Amino acid sequence: MVKAVEWVNGKVRLLDQSKLPHEVSFIDCEDFVMVADAIRSLKIRGAPAIGIASAMGLALAAQQTEVKGVDELKGRLEEVARVFLSTRPTAVNIQWAMQRMLRVVEDGKDLSVDDLKQRLIEEAKAILEEDIEVNRAIGIWGASFIRDGDTVLTHCNAGSLATGGYGTATAPILVAKEQGKNVRVIATETRPVLQGARLTTWELMQAGVDVTLITDNSAGAVMRRGLVDLCIVGTDRTVLNGDVANKIGTYTLAVLARENGIPFYVAAPLSSIDPTIESGELIPIEERPAEEVTTIRGVRIAPEGVKVLNMAFDVTPARYITAIITEKGAFRPRDIRKLFLEGLNISEVRL
Amino acid sequence: MVKAVEWVNGKVRLLDQSKLPHEVSFIDCEDFVMVADAIRSLKIRGAPAIGIASAMGLALAAQQTEVKGVDELKGRLEEVARVFLSTRPTAVNIQWAMQRMLRVVEDGKDLSVDDLKQRLIEEAKAILEEDIEVNRAIGIWGASFIRDGDTVLTHCNAGSLATGGYGTATAPILVAKEQGKNVRVIATETRPVLQGARLTTWELMQAGVDVTLITDNSAGAVMRRGLVDLCIVGTDRTVLNGDVANKIGTYTLAVLARENGIPFYVAAPLSSIDPTIESGELIPIEERPAEEVTTIRGVRIAPEGVKVLNMAFDVTPARYITAIITEKGAFRPRDIRKLFLEGLNISEVRL
Numbered sequence: 001m002v003k004a005v006e007w008v009n010g011k012v013r014l015l016d017q018s019k020l021p022h023e024v025s026f027i028d029c030e031d032f033v034m035v036a037d038a039i040r041s042l043k044i045r046g047a048p049a050i051g052i053a054s055a056m057g058l059a060l061a062a063q064q065t066e067v068k069g070v071d072e073l074k075g076r077l078e079e080v081a082r083v084f085l086s087t088r089p090t091a092v093n094i095q096w097a098m099q100r101m102l103r104v105v106e107d108g109k110d111l112s113v114d115d116l117k118q119r120l121i122e123e124a125k126a127i128l129e130e131d132i133e134v135n136r137a138i139g140i141w142g143a144s145f146i147r148d149g150d151t152v153l154t155h156c157n158a159g160s161l162a163t164g165g166y167g168t169a170t171a172p173i174l175v176a177k178e179q180g181k182n183v184r185v186i187a188t189e190t191r192p193v194l195q196g197a198r199l200t201t202w203e204l205m206q207a208g209v210d211v212t213l214i215t216d217n218s219a220g221a222v223m224r225r226g227l228v229d230l231c232i233v234g235t236d237r238t239v240l241n242g243d244v245a246n247k248i249g250t251y252t253l254a255v256l257a258r259e260n261g262i263p264f265y266v267a268a269p270l271s272s273i274d275p276t277i278e279s280g281e282l283i284p285i286e287e288r289p290a291e292e293v294t295t296i297r298g299v300r301i302a303p304e305g306v307k308v309l310n311m312a313f314d315v316t317p318a319r320y321i322t323a324i325i326t327e328k329g330a331f332r333p334r335d336i337r338k339l340f341l342e343g344l345n346i347s348e349v350r351l
Numbered sequence: 352m353v354k355a356v357e358w359v360n361g362k363v364r365l366l367d368q369s370k371l372p373h374e375v376s377f378i379d380c381e382d383f384v385m386v387a388d389a390i391r392s393l394k395i396r397g398a399p400a401i402g403i404a405s406a407m408g409l410a411l412a413a414q415q416t417e418v419k420g421v422d423e424l425k426g427r428l429e430e431v432a433r434v435f436l437s438t439r440p441t442a443v444n445i446q447w448a449m450q451r452m453l454r455v456v457e458d459g460k461d462l463s464v465d466d467l468k469q470r471l472i473e474e475a476k477a478i479l480e481e482d483i484e485v486n487r488a489i490g491i492w493g494a495s496f497i498r499d500g501d502t503v504l505t506h507c508n509a510g511s512l513a514t515g516g517y518g519t520a521t522a523p524i525l526v527a528k529e530q531g532k533n534v535r536v537i538a539t540e541t542r543p544v545l546q547g548a549r550l551t552t553w554e555l556m557q558a559g560v561d562v563t564l565i566t567d568n569s570a571g572a573v574m575r576r577g578l579v580d581l582c583i584v585g586t587d588r589t590v591l592n593g594d595v596a597n598k599i600g601t602y603t604l605a606v607l608a609r610e611n612g613i614p615f616y617v618a619a620p621l622s623s624i625d626p627t628i629e630s631g632e633l634i635p636i637e638e639r640p641a642e643e644v645t646t647i648r649g650v651r652i653a654p655e656g657v658k659v660l661n662m663a664f665d666v667t668p669a670r671y672i673t674a675i676i677t678e679k680g681a682f683r684p685r686d687i688r689k690l691f692l693e694g695l696n697i698s699e700v701r702l
Binding site: 021022186189190191192194197198201202205210211212213214215216217218219220221222224227247248249251252255256259285293294296297298299300301302303304305306307308309310311314315 | 372373537540541542543545548549552553556561562563564565566567568569570571572573575578598599600602603606607610636644645647648649650651652653654655656657658659660661662665666
């Protein structure tokens with residue numbers, strides 16, 4: 001399985017995703033600035049992956065900081081954290097990772113500087129390991145929905161490259177394969193940024209999974225032809241009423257799946273569920289630059305001056321979603337309210 | 352309005368669509384071989400447009416043929432017709448245009464060679480004029496469904512560039528504009544070949560129509576946001592039960608439109624209705640090369656060796672289609688049977 005980020009010989013090794021699928025090259029970050037630059041320039045992307053990379057970047061900064069005491073180290077690392085937070089200002093995972101790493105410093109005031117530096121490496125590695133464990137657990141729950149011989153349609157890249165390993169939407173596929181099931185994948189190319197064509201196909205080919213690329217336009221026709229047994233997608237944010245914000249085009253796939261009687265699953269770590277937002281209508285949708293649509297890898301494909309509407313995400317209403325697959329089990333979207341407001345245990349709503 | 356093909360000063364002038372939207376250049380074809388080459392190399396495309404171009408190409412060949420009598424001219428033009436038929440072997444419009452032009456020769460056996468050559472020019476021009484008239488009539492019927500201030504979503508290019516003028520799906524938009532209605536268009540980019548991004552946006556901008564480009568993935572989100580009042584698409588072939596074969600992605604749009612309560616119209620010259628095929632399930636769907644998906648204007652966007660499924664068309668079942676708009680009026684898809692098998696008049700089923 002592909003590794004997007006690793007701690008190797010005291011350095012942070014990143015797979016340079018901006019060069020995929022044309023070239024597989026790794027960046028061995030010698031200092032935290034290299035890690036921050038890689039995040040900023042999208043050499044590494046995917047919410048969990050950049051959280052892990054920023055944590056490792058902070059641990060790396062700690063190793064290279066010459067300080068007299070823990071207080072001085074704390075001050076320096078707070079500065080480093082600010083640099084990481086500025087790389088992708090809306091990335092919740094970086095905020096979460098920085099808070100967790102700085103808490104280690106806070107809790108380690110009585111340690112020696114050297115011991116604290118070691119603790120920070122351990123914490124960053126733990127963040128990576130925990131992410132892999134969460135995803136593998138999603139995979140185990142999700143694999144129960146995949147029968148031998150099934151074809152899974154997925155969208156965008158919610159794969160190993162976006163996480164510490166296994167991915168979220170791809171985890172059930174990889175676990176089903178580990179279980180000896182014959183499983184095939186149809187990957188939508190995912191315009192405008194083509195994460196499906198560039199990344200998902202590549203990482204599944206690396207993992208030995210039988211994957212077929214289609215244009216986003218073909219999803220309806222392949223479903224209607226009976227070529228898809230189930231859909232699994234990731235999510236950027238899932239809210240209290242079970243609505244799901246994910247890459248643009250997800251709503252379209254969910255509508256097509258329901259129309260064709262195909263189950264539609266959303267793989268979501270519990271951390272991606274935001275019960276403070278009542279409904280999908282309230283999730284702000286980022287509009288991105290026209291150039292993402294009018295040019296592809298630098299080549300212009302539309303007239304100069306054409307108006308463009310480029311929404312990065314869309315919202316899929318809960319009624320189209322068969323189940324949300326988390327690391328603690330799969331449940332119906334409407335049960336999010338029961339879990340987060342009524343205090344039910346997941347075992348009480350699990351499918 | 353943009354002209355894809357014209358007879359100018361004894362030559363056939365084609366707009367070179369392979370260079371659009373980056374460069375607007377015309378090809379003045381000096382002989383029929385240039386016309387055939389332009390059709391073969393997709394410098395001109397669109398079923399009606401290549402029918403017209405091939406008719407004009409045959410008229411051009413007639414002018415440049417030194418023959419002693421009408422019989423010799425007939426033999427030569429039959430050879431020329433074979434050349435045009437070989438350029439796009441499945442293009443029904445070329446077959447139809449060649450038959451019509453050769454019938455002029457057949458019917459003109461008593462004319463002088465010079466008079467017959469003149470008749471062929473007139474016939475080719477008539478084919479162009481009739482196409483424009485048919486499209487304008489589609490436009491007049493279709494414009495009745497467009498209210499002042501409406502936004503129309505269209506797919507691929509069923510526009511002026513694909514026809515003699517007005518286009519089919521674009522005709523209602525252009526006529527509504529002529530009628531003084533405020534009408535806006537959302538054009539889907541239409542992967543893999545990007546006819547929407549390259550051609551539809553360009554020709555509508557030329558015609559002064561307010562057009563916004565979106566990725567195919569965005570169609571669901573823009574419909575759900577209430578940004579689309581109606582959809583109008585073209586068709587390659589419409590069959591007896593009202594099912595419609597059109598560019599891949601049309602089925603998806605029709606499903607999304609119904610889900611969002613948006614009328615979905617198909618603009619179809621009566622000549623594109625094929626009552627000899629009972630149902631859309633029986634329409635053969637062309638699969639095209641993987642390279643159309645894995646490269647965009649020569650730039651590779653997917654891993655080497657990835658499997659690809661690239662269907663050129665899909666079939667939209669009649670139940671998703673609000674009405675078929677023809678040059679004789681608009682009617683429900685289920686009424687095709689009444690028109691073609693039960694002998695009803697269009698005025699009896701017209702909406």
